[in-house]
Amino acid sequence: MVKHNINIAFEEYQTFEELNESDKALCLEAEKALSGSHSPYSNFKVGAALRLKSGRIVYGSNQENAAYPSGLCAERVALFTWSANFADDPVEAMAVTAHTSKFKIEKPITPCGSCLQVLAEFEKKQLMPIRTLLYCKEGVTWATNGADSFLPFMFFEDRLATVPV
Numbered sequence: 336m337v338k339h340n341i342n343i344a345f346e347e348y349q350t351f352e353e354l355n356e357s358d359k360a361l362c363l364e365a366e367k368a369l370s371g372s373h374s375p376y377s378n379f380k381v382g383a384a385l386r387l388k389s390g391r392i393v394y395g396s397n398q399e400n401a402a403y404p405s406g407l408c409a410e411r412v413a414l415f416t417w418s419a420n421f422a423d424d425p426v427e428a429m430a431v432t433a434h435t436s437k438f439k440i441e442k443p444i445t446p447c448g449s450c451l452q453v454l455a456e457f458e459k460k461q462l463m464p465i466r467t468l469l470y471c472k473e474g475v476t477w478a479t480n481g482a483d484s485f486l487p488f489m490f491f492e493d494r495l496a497t498v499p500v
């Protein structure tokens with residue numbers, strides 16, 4: 336038996352001002368995306384913004400439904416919108432943020448497993464990792480340079496061969 340350990344890498348920014356200009360701009364776009372949230376049941380808004388290579392911004396927000404499983408997360412709304420409409424324009428980065436009037440959010444909101452699966456699939460599709468910013472307005476912001484940091488075993492062999500780091 337051989338025991339292995341995997342280290343994952345992410346950046347932590349204590350303040351918004353520490354982020355570089357393009358990351359700041361994308362985090363603010365994710366805040367804008369909050370306004371499209373349909374979340375009357377949880378009152379928990381999530382906004383996602385993708386920055387494409389051309390500079391275009393694609394927005395997504397969580398969409399709830401009275402029949403709960405019919406809803407969808409902000410990240411997948413944005414990523415599916417991109418794939419359906421702009422797939423020839425690669426996604427360079429995604430920012431995600433959240434807001435609720437019920438309590439103060441002090442930690443970054445991390446994507447669910449299904450959204451990570453979709454993120455990994457689209458990185459593979461475009462042969463390029465997607466920088467992912469988890470922006471918390473009243474706390475730290477985390478950044479990774481792709482789905483590998485969240486899902487180190489995702490498409491492991493393929494990723495080694497085709498996705499530049």
Ligand SMILES: [Zn+2]
Nearest residue numbers: 408446447450
């Ligand atoms: Zn999700």
